Amino acid sequence: MSRKTGCWYNAVSETFFATLEKELLALQPLQSRGKTRLTVSDFIENYYNLVRLHSRLDYVSPIEFETNASL
Numbered sequence: 001m002s003r004k005t006g007c008w009y010n011a012v013s014e015t016f017f018a019t020l021e022k023e024l025l026a027l028q029p030l031q032s033r034g035k036t037r038l039t040v041s042d043f044i045e046n047y048y049n050l051v052r053l054h055s056r057l058d059y060v061s062p063i064e065f066e067t068n069a070s071l
Contacts, residue, residue, distance in 0.1 A: 019048070 024043045030036050050063050057065045 023052075 020040065020043070024040065028039070051061050053059045053061055054065075060068070
């Protein structure tokens with residue numbers, strides 16, 4: 001965890017969890033622990049890592065970024 005002088009250590013994870021809450025969990029209620037686990041893993045693997053536009057990548061998806069970098 002971050003200390004008083006190093007507040008940026010948690011910034012990446014806090015941003016991810018805020019995105020997860022806004023883009024997935026706010027749209028559908030939690031039904032069960034198992035179903036939530038599958039829904040979250042599907043969101044991460046198939047949307048967040050492949051399709052979602054990332055500001056760090058100049059607002060392109062990771063797939064587009066990798067394709068453009070390999071050219």
